[in-house]
Amino acid sequence: MTNAALQARYGNEAPGLTLPNLPALDAMLGHRSVRHFLRDALPAHTIETLVAAAQSAPTSSNLQTWSVVAVESQERRDALANLVGPQKHLGIAPLVLVFLADLSRIERLGQSQARDPVGLHYLDTFLMGVIDAALAAQNAVVAAEAMGLGTVYVGGMRNQPEEVAKVLGTPKNVFPVFGLVVGHPDPARPAQVKPRLPQSAVLHREQYQVPADQHEEIGNYNEALRTFMRTNGMKEVDWSAQVVERLSTPEALTGRHRLFEALKNAGFSYTDIEG
Numbered sequence: 701m702t703n704a705a706l707q708a709r710y711g712n713e714a715p716g717l718t719l720p721n722l723p724a725l726d727a728m729l730g731h732r733s734v735r736h737f738l739r740d741a742l743p744a745h746t747i748e749t750l751v752a753a754a755q756s757a758p759t760s761s762n763l764q765t766w767s768v769v770a771v772e773s774q775e776r777r778d779a780l781a782n783l784v785g786p787q788k789h790l791g792i793a794p795l796v797l798v799f800l801a802d803l804s805r806i807e808r809l810g811q812s813q814a815r816d817p818v819g820l821h822y823l824d825t826f827l828m829g830v831i832d833a834a835l836a837a838q839n840a841v842v843a844a845e846a847m848g849l850g851t852v853y854v855g856g857m858r859n860q861p862e863e864v865a866k867v868l869g870t871p872k873n874v875f876p877v878f879g880l881v882v883g884h885p886d887p888a889r890p891a892q893v894k895p896r897l898p899q900s901a902v903l904h905r906e907q908y909q910v911p912a913d914q915h916e917e918i919g920n921y922n923e924a925l926r927t928f929m930r931t932n933g934m935k936e937v938d939w940s941a942q943v944v945e946r947l948s949t950p951e952a953l954t955g956r957h958r959l960f961e962a963l964k965n966a967g968f969s970y971t972d973i974e975g
């Protein structure tokens with residue numbers, strides 16, 4: 701299973717090794733985002749199980765600067781679905797988890813102790829919240845997949861973060877990092893493992909090596925991803941063109957180019973940026 705999994709992940713560029721036969725490794729290598737869900741209810745206590753996995757992730761200095769809003773109501777999921785794209789799977793799968801960078805808890809602790817945690821006003825502390833939220837969420841993904849459920853992240857939560865904040869009722873100093881849709885995958889429309897760049901593109905040993913010519917490895921990857929697109933009925937494009945296009949104009953960021961303004965609107969302020 702594991703070598704087949706390596707093949708699925710890297711195609712012809714699969715590293716020549718035999719992976720240890722570990723269920724955890726199989727599960728991680730077999731990851732695929734799911735965008736076609738059944739409306740079926742989740743098993744009892746799914747939310748609490750996923751949050752237990754999420755809270756088991758490491759967290760910077762044990763500050764635990766994240767929270768999650770579990771959204772189950774049809775009305776609220778529909779509202780979020782519209783704000784993030786639209787992306788209709790949010791209205792179909794029974795659960796949307798919205799992971800938040802949450803500095804408000806520490807702010808409240810500071811108030812109750814009559815202290816001003818000025819460290820909250822440095823960019824690194826926001827980054828800490830984002831990192832904590834991401835590590836927590838990925839643990840939830842691994843747990844959900846182990847339970848036979850499907851997930852997809854929703855970075856679109858940052859397209860209109862002020863509107864998302866209204867739907868979720870978040871206080872000052874809280875920012876939606878991304879959503880995670882959780883549900884039963886539709887067996888009629890199964891998702892496939894999406895190939896990744898060869899390890900030679902991302903793995904540097906001892907020191908970073910800027911490639912003299914990355915043409916060949918990227919060219920091979922373009923081909924692998926075109927095959928994935930073709931077999932999944934998607935419009936075929938070169939990955940190398942797609943990624944540059946995605947970042948070619950501020951508008952291509954679908955609202956996220958105004959992150960700094962959105963953070964200010966959410967009550968964040970930055971001593972190290974604004975003096």
Ligand SMILES: Cc1cc2nc3c(=O)[nH]c(=O)nc-3n(C[C@H](O)[C@H](O)[C@H](O)COP(=O)(O)O)c2cc1C
Nearest residue numbers: 731732733735787852853854855856857878893894
């Ligand atoms: C932070 C983050 C945000 C994402 N946002 C979206 C999104 O808004 N909509 C979506 O369909 N997929 C989203 N994805 C899923 C990626 O498109 C997907 O992980 C990537 O194409 C690789 O495919 P795979 O997860 O199937 O391996 C997001 C993934 C991450 C990590």
